[in-house]
Amino acid sequence: MLGIDSAGELVKKVLFVLLIFLAAGSFPLLMTRKSFADSLEILAASLLRQTGAWTAHDPDSTYDGETIFDYIDGAGEVYRAYNMRECLSRRYTATGLPTIVLDIFDMGSSEDAFGVFTHDRDGKTVDVGQEGLYRQGWLSFWKGRFFVSIYMERETVDAKEAAYHLARAVDSLIGDEGPKPPILRKLPPEGLQDRSVRYLHHPLLLNYHYYLSDENILNLGKETDALLASYSRGGKRARFLLVHYPSPERARGAHEKFLASYLPEGGTGGAVLLENGKWSASLRKGRLLAVVLEADSRLLAESLLREVKAVP
Amino acid sequence: MGTRKTAITRRDFLRAGTCVTLGSLVGLPLAESTHADRTKKSRVVLVRDKHVLDGKEQIHPITLGRMLDRAVTALLDASDPSSAWTRLVKPDDIVGIKTNVWPYLPTPEPLNTLIRERLIEAGVKGGNVSADDREVLRNPVFQRSTALVNVRPMRTHHWSGLGTLIKNYIMFVSHPSRYHDNACGGLGAIWHLPHVKGKTRLNILVMITPLFHGMGPHHFSRAHTWPYCGLIVSEDPVAADATGARIIQAKRDAFFGGENPINPPPRHIDAADTRFGLGTSRLERIELIRLGWTEDILL
Numbered sequence: 001m002l003g004i005d006s007a008g009e010l011v012k013k014v015l016f017v018l019l020i021f022l023a024a025g026s027f028p029l030l031m032t033r034k035s036f037a038d039s040l041e042i043l044a045a046s047l048l049r050q051t052g053a054w055t056a057h058d059p060d061s062t063y064d065g066e067t068i069f070d071y072i073d074g075a076g077e078v079y080r081a082y083n084m085r086e087c088l089s090r091r092y093t094a095t096g097l098p099t100i101v102l103d104i105f106d107m108g109s110s111e112d113a114f115g116v117f118t119h120d121r122d123g124k125t126v127d128v129g130q131e132g133l134y135r136q137g138w139l140s141f142w143k144g145r146f147f148v149s150i151y152m153e154r155e156t157v158d159a160k161e162a163a164y165h166l167a168r169a170v171d172s173l174i175g176d177e178g179p180k181p182p183i184l185r186k187l188p189p190e191g192l193q194d195r196s197v198r199y200l201h202h203p204l205l206l207n208y209h210y211y212l213s214d215e216n217i218l219n220l221g222k223e224t225d226a227l228l229a230s231y232s233r234g235g236k237r238a239r240f241l242l243v244h245y246p247s248p249e250r251a252r253g254a255h256e257k258f259l260a261s262y263l264p265e266g267g268t269g270g271a272v273l274l275e276n277g278k279w280s281a282s283l284r285k286g287r288l289l290a291v292v293l294e295a296d297s298r299l300l301a302e303s304l305l306r307e308v309k310a311v312p
Numbered sequence: 313m314g315t316r317k318t319a320i321t322r323r324d325f326l327r328a329g330t331c332v333t334l335g336s337l338v339g340l341p342l343a344e345s346t347h348a349d350r351t352k353k354s355r356v357v358l359v360r361d362k363h364v365l366d367g368k369e370q371i372h373p374i375t376l377g378r379m380l381d382r383a384v385t386a387l388l389d390a391s392d393p394s395s396a397w398t399r400l401v402k403p404d405d406i407v408g409i410k411t412n413v414w415p416y417l418p419t420p421e422p423l424n425t426l427i428r429e430r431l432i433e434a435g436v437k438g439g440n441v442s443a444d445d446r447e448v449l450r451n452p453v454f455q456r457s458t459a460l461v462n463v464r465p466m467r468t469h470h471w472s473g474l475g476t477l478i479k480n481y482i483m484f485v486s487h488p489s490r491y492h493d494n495a496c497g498g499l500g501a502i503w504h505l506p507h508v509k510g511k512t513r514l515n516i517l518v519m520i521t522p523l524f525h526g527m528g529p530h531h532f533s534r535a536h537t538w539p540y541c542g543l544i545v546s547e548d549p550v551a552a553d554a555t556g557a558r559i560i561q562a563k564r565d566a567f568f569g570g571e572n573p574i575n576p577p578p579r580h581i582d583a584a585d586t587r588f589g590l591g592t593s594r595l596e597r598i599e600l601i602r603l604g605w606t607e608d609i610l611l
Contacts (some may be wrong), residue, residue, distance in 0.1 A: 074469065077471065105529075151532075154535075155534075213319045261319045
C-alpha cells in the first residue's frame with residue numbers, strides 16, 4: 001500500500017515524465033513549423049484541405065520557371081523576371097460554387113517576393129502577410145520569400161470569407177517574415193507615393209510600368225536592383241528611377257549609355273527640358289544611378305538628385 | 313559620348329507628337345515595307361444579338377450561327393451565307409481553324425463547330441479541317457494547310473495590352489515569349505512566316521463576353537467581363553482588332569469613370585499596320601458595318 005505522501009510523489013513523477021514526453025513530442029512540431037518557410041512541398045503538406053464549403057481538388061500542381069507558361073500563359077514572364085523558383089497551385093472546389101485558386105510562388109528571396117508584389121499594387125490594404133491587398137475576387141500578399149495569390153473565379157460573400165480564411169492559414173504556416181530590398185532606404189522620403197514604388201530587375205518590367213526604350217539602355221538585368229517611384233511635392237509631380245549596379249564601373253557604363261541614347265543634352269549633369277514640357281535629369285553616385293524620368297519642374301528634378309547624393 | 317543612337321525611346325515618341333502612336337513609331341527605322349493597299353478601305357462587320365446568351369450566360373448555338381452567317385454574307389456582299397463561304401474557301405483547301413483555348417475565356421466550342429460545318433458545306437473535306445491552338449505546329453492539317461480561319465475572344469492581356477487576332481498566331485512560333493518585348497510590338501512578324509503568310513481567309517474576333525480588365529497571375533476577373541454579345545468579322549485582322557480595341561477602351565472608360573487607357577498600350581495593332589503591312593488600324597480607313605442589336609454598342 002502506498003501512503004498519501006508516496007502517492008503524491010508518484011503523481012509528481014508521472015507529471016514530470018508526461019511533461020518530458022510532451023516537450024519531446026512537440027519538438028518535431030516546432031522543427032516542422034520552422035521548416036515550413038523552406039519548402040513548398042512541406043508547405044503543401046500542411047495546407048488546409050478545407051476552407052468554408054470548399055475542398056482541395058487533388059492533385060496539386062507545381063511549376064518551375066519553364067513550365068509556368070503552361071499554367072499562366074504570358075504573365076509567367078513576370079514571375080521569371082523576379083527569379084521565381086517554383087509555384088504551387090491548388091484548386092478548392094465546391095458544387096455549384098466558384099472555384100478558389102491558391103497559388104504560392106517561391107521567389108527565392110524576400111526581396112523578389114516583395115518585388116513581384118509591387119508589380120500590381122491596386123486594391124484595398126488587408127492585414128495578411130507582410131503586406132496584403134484585396135481587389136474584387138483577388139487577394140494577394142507577400143511574406144518571407146513567398147508571394148501568395150488567392151483568386152476566386154467569381155466573388156461571392158462566402159468565397160471571399162473562405163479566401164480570407166485560407167490566406168490567414170497560409171500566412172501562419174509561412175512563419176518568418178523577410179527583409180525588403182535595401183535600396184528602398186536610398187529613396188528620398190519627402191513626397192514619396194508609397195503605393196507607386198515598383199522594385200524590379202528586368203527592362204521588360206520597367207517598360208511595362210514606364211515605357212523608356214525598345215532597347216535596354218540602362219543595362220538592367222538580374223544583377224541590378226531598380227526602383228521606380230512617383231513623387232508629389234507642393235502640387236508638383238515626378239517619376240523617378242533608382243538603379244543599383246554590382247560595381248561603380250557598371251553604373252558608369254550604364255549612365256553613359258543612357259545619356260547617349262536618351263538624354264544627350266544632359267551630359268553636363270543639368271536638368272533637360274523634354275518635349276512634353278517635363279524635366280529630366282540623371283546622376284551617378286558610386287554604384288547608384290538616379291534618373292528623374294520626368295518632373296513638373298526643374299527645381300523638383302534637381303532636388304531629388306541632390307537628396308540622393310546626400311543619402312549615405 | 314560617341315555612341316550612335318539606335319534605340320527607339322520615349323523621347324522619339326514625344327518628339328513625334330501625340331498624333332503618331334508609339335506603335336507606328338516603333339516601326340519607323342525598320343526595313344519592312346508595308347504591303348497594304350493604302351487607298352482601299354478595310355471592311356469590318358460588327359454583328360450583335362443579345363439572345364446569343366441565355367439567362368445563365370451559356371451560348372445559344374442557333375443564334376450564334378445566324379450571327380456568323382449574317383456577318384460573313386455582309387462582309388463579302390454575298391447573296392447568302394453559302395455563296396459567301398464558297399468565296400472564302402475552295403473544295404481542295406486544307407483549312408486550319410486557329411482557335412484559342414485559354415481556359416478562362418476560350419473560343420466558344422459552338423463557334424468552332426459552326427465554322428467547321430460551314431467549311432464542309434462549302435466543299436472542304438472533313439479530314440482537311442482541324443481546329444487547334446497550342447499544337448498547331450504539330451497538327452498535320454495545319455502543317456499541310458492552304459487556308460486559315462482565325463478565331464478568338466478579345467481580352468486584355470498582360471504583355472500585349474490586348475489579346476487580339478494578330479496575337480492569336482503566336483502559337484505558330486516555337487518560343488512565344490520571345491515576342492513579349494515592347495508590349496509584343498513585333499507580333500506582326502509572325503504573319504510573314506512561310507507557314508502562315510497569305511493563308512488567312514477570315515478573322516473572327518469574338519466579343520460575346522470580352523474581358524476589359526485583368527488582374528492577378530491569371531489576368532482574369534469575371535467581374536470585368538460583360539455580355540456585349542457580338543462578333544467582329546473581317547478579312548483584315550488589323551482593322552478587326554482596332555475596332556475591338558475601341559470597344560474595350562470605351563468599356564474601360566465607362567466602367568472606371570474617366571479615361572483608363574489599356575495598359576500596356578496595344579502597340580502591336582498599330583505596328584501590324586505601319587510596320588508589317590497586315591492591314592489598317594486607322595479609323596478613317598475602316599468601313600464599319602453594324603448589324604443587329606445596337607444598345608450600348610460603344611462605337
